Amino acid sequence: MSSEAQESEISNKITCTDVTCPVCGIACDDIEVELDDVSVVTRNACIMGDAKFKELRSSHRITKPLINGKEAPWSEAVDKAAEFLVNAKRPFFFVGSETTSEAMAIAIEIAEMLGGLVDGNATICHGPTVMAMQDVGQAGCTLGETRNRADLDIYWGANPEDSHPRHLSRHSIFVRGFFTEQGRYGRKVIVVDPRRSTTAEHADLHLQLKPGTDFEVLSAIMTILNGFEPHESFTDVTGISREDIHKAAEMVKDARFGVIWVGLGIASTRGKHYNASMAMRLTQLGNKTGKFVILANRGHCNVTGFNQVLNWSHGFPYAVDFSTGAPRYQPGEYSCVDALRRGEVDALFCMCADLGAHLPKIAVERMCEIPVVSIETAEGPQAFISDVVLPGVLDAMECTGTFYRMDNVPIYARSFCDPPFDFTKSNEDTCTQLRDAIIQKLEAREKAKEEEAQAKPQTTPLSDEEFGQRLDKLVSRAG
Amino acid sequence: MDIILNTGSTAFQGAVIKGGRKFTDDYTQEAAYCDISPEDFEELGKPWFVKVTNSYGDSVILRAKKTDRQQRGEIFIPRGPWANIVVTPVTESTGSPRYKNLVVQIEKGSSPVLGPQELMKKYYTKRARPKWEANRKWTA
Numbered sequence: 220m221s222s223e224a225q226e227s228e229i230s231n232k233i234t235c236t237d238v239t240c241p242v243c244g245i246a247c248d249d250i251e252v253e254l255d256d257v258s259v260v261t262r263n264a265c266i267m268g269d270a271k272f273k274e275l276r277s278s279h280r281i282t283k284p285l286i287n288g289k290e291a292p293w294s295e296a297v298d299k300a301a302e303f304l305v306n307a308k309r310p311f312f313f314v315g316s317e318t319t320s321e322a323m324a325i326a327i328e329i330a331e332m333l334g335g336l337v338d339g340n341a342t343i344c345h346g347p348t349v350m351a352m353q354d355v356g357q358a359g360c361t362l363g364e365t366r367n368r369a370d371l372d373i374y375w376g377a378n379p380e381d382s383h384p385r386h387l388s389r390h391s392i393f394v395r396g397f398f399t400e401q402g403r404y405g406r407k408v409i410v411v412d413p414r415r416s417t418t419a420e421h422a423d424l425h426l427q428l429k430p431g432t433d434f435e436v437l438s439a440i441m442t443i444l445n446g447f448e449p450h451e452s453f454t455d456v457t458g459i460s461r462e463d464i465h466k467a468a469e470m471v472k473d474a475r476f477g478v479i480w481v482g483l484g485i486a487s488t489r490g491k492h493y494n495a496s497m498a499m500r501l502t503q504l505g506n507k508t509g510k511f512v513i514l515a516n517r518g519h520c521n522v523t524g525f526n527q528v529l530n531w532s533h534g535f536p537y538a539v540d541f542s543t544g545a546p547r548y549q550p551g552e553y554s555c556v557d558a559l560r561r562g563e564v565d566a567l568f569c570m571c572a573d574l575g576a577h578l579p580k581i582a583v584e585r586m587c588e589i590p591v592v593s594i595e596t597a598e599g600p601q602a603f604i605s606d607v608v609l610p611g612v613l614d615a616m617e618c619t620g621t622f623y624r625m626d627n628v629p630i631y632a633r634s635f636c637d638p639p640f641d642f643t644k645s646n647e648d649t650c651t652q653l654r655d656a657i658i659q660k661l662e663a664r665e666k667a668k669e670e671e672a673q674a675k676p677q678t679t680p681l682s683d684e685e686f687g688q689r690l691d692k693l694v695s696r697a698g
Numbered sequence: 699m700d701i702i703l704n705t706g707s708t709a710f711q712g713a714v715i716k717g718g719r720k721f722t723d724d725y726t727q728e729a730a731y732c733d734i735s736p737e738d739f740e741e742l743g744k745p746w747f748v749k750v751t752n753s754y755g756d757s758v759i760l761r762a763k764k765t766d767r768q769q770r771g772e773i774f775i776p777r778g779p780w781a782n783i784v785v786t787p788v789t790e791s792t793g794s795p796r797y798k799n800l801v802v803q804i805e806k807g808s809s810p811v812l813g814p815q816e817l818m819k820k821y822y823t824k825r826a827r828p829k830w831e832a833n834r835k836w837t838a
């Protein structure tokens with residue numbers, strides 16, 4: 220329990236301060252929560268964070284294990300889950316991001332043990348950006364630095380007003396930091412987005428490009444910074460005027476500390492990792508005239524943690540296959556959507572992610588065909604299509620653990636209450652119990668194999684003489 | 699007509715999914731609509747509902763919303779099971795499907811816009827019907 224938790228005797232009310240929000244990538248750690256037996260009141264949390272904290276006292280929380288949509292005892296559900304995974308030839312482990320790094324490490328361990336595939340939310344989020352990091356390299360910094368130093372914020376294909384509601388007020392445009400005491404007045408803002416998003420309304424310059432021309436626009440800025448003029452077809456191709464692109468290049472040149480915040484607008488569109496690579500090259504160029512960094516606006520709370528954990532344990536950030544016994548990395552081959560689309564996955568373990576609501580239809584259709592085991596906190600598409608649902612614990616509220624913020628800074632989130640059930644203490648605990656059940660099943664299977672081998676009558680090889688006699692007999696019979 | 703589809707998150711849709719209300723009408727409210735530019739909205743004949751179809755022939759009915767946030771020739775659907783019916787699974791060897799910048803067809807449609815549960819039953823479990831009927835004694 221949090222040391223700040225102050226208990227009041229009257230209504231079991233507790234007030235907790237400096238709570239970490241386990242929702243989006245900026246993992247705000249200044250939330251205040253007032254919790255009693257029936258209600259939750261938060262302070263500082265945004266609409267999304269508040270909704271998640273309200274889950275502590277919600278009516279649609281899954282509190283009992285489900286098998287085929289019906290309530291079942293915990294031990295039976297764990298056993299059934301283990302059975303599905305052990306019997307599969309190509310099990311897939313999808314490690315979602317709404318859980319702690321500790322739980323992720325165990326899920327990855329199970330995947331390795333069973334020779335399955337493992338992937339995480341990065342694959343449908345900033346996977347291409349991660350590929351670009353491997354390609355070009357990322358000049359990054361912490362959110363503290365952007366807050367205290369940045370005088371130019373470029374949102375490229377990002378709309379934090381919607382995806383990270385407190386981003387602008389805590390870490391970028393509006394916040395007053397040590398060297399940015401003027402707040403909004405001391406910063407310049409460029410938004411690159413085909414939509415006039417809510418973030419674009421705060422921009423000094425909105426480059427409303429045609430969708431899928433990010434690469435061209437990035438190249439054009441670099442061309443100008445290098446002292447040349449973009450091709451004459453530039454405006455026709457991208458929909459951006461020459462005046463605007465020059466203005467953008469000028470702002471990059473004038474910046475003392477510029478940040479490019481890349482969003483999914485860059486990673487999910489045509490060009491994918493090439494766009495992100497180009498943005499990283501622009502960062503390199505920006506560093507010739509000032510200080511420039513690039514940060515990915517990672518959507519989910521611990522999606523960065525999955526990349527960190529898998530990198531640390533097996534050397535690759537996502538889309539890993541263990542079927543040969545050694546980890547192999549290949550996005551597009553071992554990644555979730557691709558493996559499901561090809562139909563080769565024959566069982567799925569999905570931890571703390573609603574794949575049912577977020578994957579393209581063809582991938583979800585495959586999930587409906589195979590056994591699916593999920594750790595879920597609330598009803599929804601994922602729980603709906605799962606054969607076994609193990610109730611999830613709300614990390615950073617009901618159990619402690621490590622989250623990686625979107626700038627790769629690990630944050631240790633403390634809990635302030637207990638889960639509404641006693642069969643598991645955390646998602647890490649659930650994974651550990653599942654792992655143990657799987658080990659038992661594997662051992663039993665080995666033992667059965669050995670016994671079967673022993674039960675078979677032992678055949679001793681024939682001597683040369685016996686072999687000759689038998690052969691003669693056969694030949695004469697045939698003759 | 700052909701149009702470019704972008705999908706993405708909105709804070710309200712985020713609040714619904716983070717708050718575990720994915721099987722409520724709130725989800726339909728916040729994720730089953732399609733933002734259309736005023737010009738395209740006129741061209742479609744001021745529809746109440748639109749039908750969006752991808753190159754695979756998969757289609758979904760959504761509420762039409764006129765907004766000047768969109769450029770002409772582009773539509774926006776919030777992230778969720780409605781949008782994902784038309785999102786194609788081609789990942790160009792990156793693992794990430796085409797959630798944005800996808801050419802789709804749009805036309806005037808007619809209601810109803812399905813709720814999340816009906817949508818899952820109707821669109822997503824079609825191929826797996828035998829398994830579902832066997833396991834859950836479920837017919838839809």
Ligand code: SF4
Nearest residue numbers: 240243247265268385
């Ligand atoms: S901005 Fe993100 S981390 Fe902060 S309260 Fe909102 S959802 Fe939580």
